[in-house]
Amino acid sequence: MSIKKNSGSIIINIFVTILLLQSTSFSQKSTYKPTWESLGKYPVPEWFRDAKFGIYTHWGIYSVPAFGNEWYPRRMYLNGDKINKHHQEVWGDQTKFGYKDFIPMFKAEKFNADEWAELFVKSGAKFAGPVAEHHDGFPMWNSKYDSYNAYLMGPKRDVVGELAKAVKKKGLKLVTSFHHAENWFYYPKWNEKFDTADPRFVELYGPVHDVGMDNDSEKKWKNKQKPSQEYMKLWHDKLIEVIDKYDPDLMWFDFGLDFIQESFIKDYIAYYYNKSVERKKQVAVTYKDHDLPAGVGIVDYERGRATEQTYFVWLTDTSVGERSWCYIDGETYKPVNTLIDVLVDIVSNNGCMLLNVGPKADGTIPDEAKERLSGMGEWLKVNGEAIYETRPWTTIGEGPTRLEKAGSFNEKNEVTYTAQDIRFTTKGNALYAICLDWPGEKLIVKSLAPTGTTGSFDGEIKSVILLGDGKELEWQLTKEGLVIVPPKNKPCDYAFTFKISR
Numbered sequence: 001m002s003i004k005k006n007s008g009s010i011i012i013n014i015f016v017t018i019l020l021l022q023s024t025s026f027s028q029k030s031t032y033k034p035t036w037e038s039l040g041k042y043p044v045p046e047w048f049r050d051a052k053f054g055i056y057t058h059w060g061i062y063s064v065p066a067f068g069n070e071w072y073p074r075r076m077y078l079n080g081d082k083i084n085k086h087h088q089e090v091w092g093d094q095t096k097f098g099y100k101d102f103i104p105m106f107k108a109e110k111f112n113a114d115e116w117a118e119l120f121v122k123s124g125a126k127f128a129g130p131v132a133e134h135h136d137g138f139p140m141w142n143s144k145y146d147s148y149n150a151y152l153m154g155p156k157r158d159v160v161g162e163l164a165k166a167v168k169k170k171g172l173k174l175v176t177s178f179h180h181a182e183n184w185f186y187y188p189k190w191n192e193k194f195d196t197a198d199p200r201f202v203e204l205y206g207p208v209h210d211v212g213m214d215n216d217s218e219k220k221w222k223n224k225q226k227p228s229q230e231y232m233k234l235w236h237d238k239l240i241e242v243i244d245k246y247d248p249d250l251m252w253f254d255f256g257l258d259f260i261q262e263s264f265i266k267d268y269i270a271y272y273y274n275k276s277v278e279r280k281k282q283v284a285v286t287y288k289d290h291d292l293p294a295g296v297g298i299v300d301y302e303r304g305r306a307t308e309q310t311y312f313v314w315l316t317d318t319s320v321g322e323r324s325w326c327y328i329d330g331e332t333y334k335p336v337n338t339l340i341d342v343l344v345d346i347v348s349n350n351g352c353m354l355l356n357v358g359p360k361a362d363g364t365i366p367d368e369a370k371e372r373l374s375g376m377g378e379w380l381k382v383n384g385e386a387i388y389e390t391r392p393w394t395t396i397g398e399g400p401t402r403l404e405k406a407g408s409f410n411e412k413n414e415v416t417y418t419a420q421d422i423r424f425t426t427k428g429n430a431l432y433a434i435c436l437d438w439p440g441e442k443l444i445v446k447s448l449a450p451t452g453t454t455g456s457f458d459g460e461i462k463s464v465i466l467l468g469d470g471k472e473l474e475w476q477l478t479k480e481g482l483v484i485v486p487p488k489n490k491p492c493d494y495a496f497t498f499k500i501s502r
Helices: 007-022 046-051 082-090 099-105 113-123 159-169 180-186 199-205 215-223 229-246 262-278 336-348 367-386
Strands: 053-057 127-133 173-178 250-253 284-288 298-302 314-319 351-357 422-427 430-435 443-445 463-466 474-478 481-485 496-501
Touching: 046 173, 046 351, 053 113, 053 173, 053 367, 099 199, 113 127, 113 159, 113 367, 127 159, 159 173, 159 229, 173 229, 180 229, 229 250, 229 262, 314 336, 336 351, 336 367, 336 422, 367 422, 367 430, 367 496, 430 443, 443 496
Parallel strands: 053 127, 053 351, 127 173, 173 250, 250 284, 284 298, 298 314, 314 351
Antiparallel strands: 422 430, 430 496, 443 481, 463 496, 474 481
């Protein structure tokens, strides 16, 4: 793509140069050392840049009570919390019925990894997989380091192993997510009446120590005891075990890496990156906030996204559910239209989406979630050309609607997009203008005006079509922008993609 004799070409050349610098060839037989300098040379996988959309699942013991959210294991022990009160009313006093007592009820009797993988494919996802271990300390794989795991207890199945086999068989990349860095502080240990303080259950609840996690000192825990060397080594060894047994393509991390000593983190990442060279594949690690140095992995914005154009690739993790990551009774779900608009906005700004689904304790995925995933898949059948394997343009888009806050947790300020809101992606000689609502009888792409920052397209545009329609549309380049006359019939139900070929 080139636009001669205008400032747009300068922007494009700079942007392409940055991308090339980031995309070091994977063909070279590199050995990565456990230093930030060395690990920072590992490039972002091309498959990740191309994939744009993935799915993962919050599924575990916390799916049994199905109340509040996935932090049920912790909050059930906190006086005054609504989950604490709910637990007492439904399950009894916590001194008699602890979190561990849910394990026999987590049977997963209807879990079918192949059915899940088939649904993920139909949704249009290109990578997928499970939460391998959440804060609750219950690995969902057959781990030699922990007798409290899904293979030996509860379902008595290697969930990570079954899903790894199923998604790879469908041609998807495998993602495994890890939250266990927080297990050491996750459960309140201040009341010896609770099973969380019983040394017999340390493999589930984590080490017993004076961390001061009562309600009065909740905000002071960072000044208390930090994880032991033994605990951090266990964190490290579990990751190596998953790499060796299941060969994930993407290892996703929740907050908490800043609790772990750098030596354990660097050793793990070096092992993973070197193993990828040995296996002749491309892999990626994600992180939140500033838990890793820039360039060592892919930054992730939880339920949020960037608002200004970025030169680096990033990830959003969000969920089809509005209130929880795991399945809960009475959950409300985001409309398909919202999920698609968010996906388009993310992709236009050099990002990718990791969308969560919370299955029920028996292993079935809620119908409401299935409907959302199917809806996204139908839209991507029509418009996927403008999503997969695309790259950002010189500007994210145009229109009146933008998120006010950048970064994590800006979904709380989610907006409703209009027909004037357009997002751009590029591939080859095509520019895709994705209109986030139906434009009606006329669409004006103002960014293509001769006076716009992107320069003049006069003489470059060969044709304009609407994906899903395929017929050449009437268009005219004016001083206001590119004026397009849409067809009378909509080819899909949500965002609409105008392919501008040059």
